[in-house]
Amino acid sequence: MTLTPSAASTASAFRRRVRGLGLSVAGAVVVFLLVGSVTSCSAVAGGPVRSEAQFLEHVRDTQAVGEDTVRFLGSDPDSAFASTASAFRRRVRGLGLSVAGAVVVFLLVGSVTSCSAVAGGPVRSEAQFLEHVRDTQAVGEDTVRFLGSDPEAVILGKSTDSASCVDDLGVDRDDTRRDQPSVSWAPDFQHGDAGYRAAVADLRRRWSERGWKVTTKQGTDPVTDKATGLQEIHTTDDHGVALSLSPGRRTGEGLVVADGGCVRHDGYWDAYAWSRS
Template identity: 40%
Template sequence: MEKHPPQEPTVAAADTPTAKAGPVVVVRRWLVLAAVIGLVFWVSTAAPGFFEDLQGGRIRSAADYRTQDIRTREAGKTTVARLRPGSGKADGMRKEGSTSCVDDMGFDGDGVTRDQPHYVWPLDYAREADYLADLDKVRAAWREHGWEVRDTQEETDQDSPRRERRWPGIHTVADHGITLSMSPDRFTNKPTLSADGGCVRYREEQGVAARERSGAADSGSPARKGTLTYDDGVRVSIGPVRAVTPSPAGEGDAAPAAHAYSVPVTVTNGSGAPVELRSYDVGSYENANPGLRNPVPYSPELASSTPVRVAEGETTHLELVYSADKELSRLRFTFAPGEFHLPYQWALSIP
């Protein structure tokens, strides 16, 4: 009979209960989760705006810049009109350059640029009392608009041998973010009015669109003449075409063409900012006019490198001369009144 050594009794291990997280651990987990959710929300919402501001603001259209430019000019002109007669001229402003509205980091890319509509009107006062009276008048007008007006403290010109006292000034932020100020110039100590529309980044090809087109500007069948009106009030009228005697003007060393056609263009500026016309504002698509010697017409007015400036409320007339080696029955070309307006195709019949 076999004998075995005595066995120790086996004790079954009891189930160990799962450890529960304490209140401190639970709170920490919720805090981490909330931080993650907050970070995701910031990345999806605030971060794009943060990086846009870092790059100089959001990219807008050339039409938006044109609108802000007109608003800035108008804000300054309206203030000048409140001053006593002879103290300033509404059309006497000059454009100020900006050292801050530049793309130093190369963020803008192709087709994107930036500019700052900032204008200064020189003011003329024989007595300080007259200046202060107008200053109070402007302050009251700005406050009537609900704008907060802040005073510029009187200062002593430390660079002046006599340490002349500067006259006081005021400034405010008007509608559309336009900063207005009336104060002495920091260098000349002469009173000025300033209107600053801020730095605007914009796409050059997204210009002001047309709101009304008729006749040859309606992109349909050729017509004798047509009219196109842009959203900002600039109006272009072109036609009718007439045959003229070919001239060597604009032909260079080439012999005069067999045929020539004169196209009258009238630009009326009903907007609140000037329009500058250049030779490259006129063009045509390849093979748009078979028989045409040069798709770019000759214009006596646009022959100079200096643009033709059409001020607010003024009208300018141009002549476009096309040369052709054979007789044409119609002309198709594009025209834009300046860099801030979209080009449109014109179809003109030739009698």
């Protein structure tokens, strides 16, 4: 079928409009979703470190699945549009919009599901998880002893769960559980705030000597939210346990927390018995 000059002009204008608006918008949506997915997952866990070969393979996979999607939508990834305006309009109405909607939903669901799984990390065996619980408590007790207190005398409590450590989307197997072991202590320091500042300096030096990255935050009053002039420090040990020292409830008191993080694991754990031990 031969198009009249008027029809050909309309078709050409339509194609330019689609290329200039439709494809750029669709591309922007997909890129935004993919970047958002990667960013959110990185905030939760950071992801495993891949080798150069694994990364290059991932780059190839990324391009390949994108090209496969473009072909499914009826276009050649390496060439420009070649269909008539009428056929393209039917394709966009009959296929493009529905597929685009499906792609968006797929990306959103896949992003949330993968992030939910990443939040708890790989599934550990019962023995591995119990060892992680022991490591969490042990490194906290070691910190408290270094600060000059008896861990058993100044322990505040043990926590076994967190609002963020749950399987909201049901991605875990039936025999997989999520737990977040955490222990806190309240060591005392002589000489009030001066003693606390000295403890922060000593502990920062000790953590740094072990090769652990130390971050510092300015402490604030929990009631007034005003700066107290005291610092709190944070680090992560070799077993992935998050450690922190912050000002306690009164002058000359600190708060040490050892948080094992959200862990997915097999087997049974008597969390109540552990919290009471």
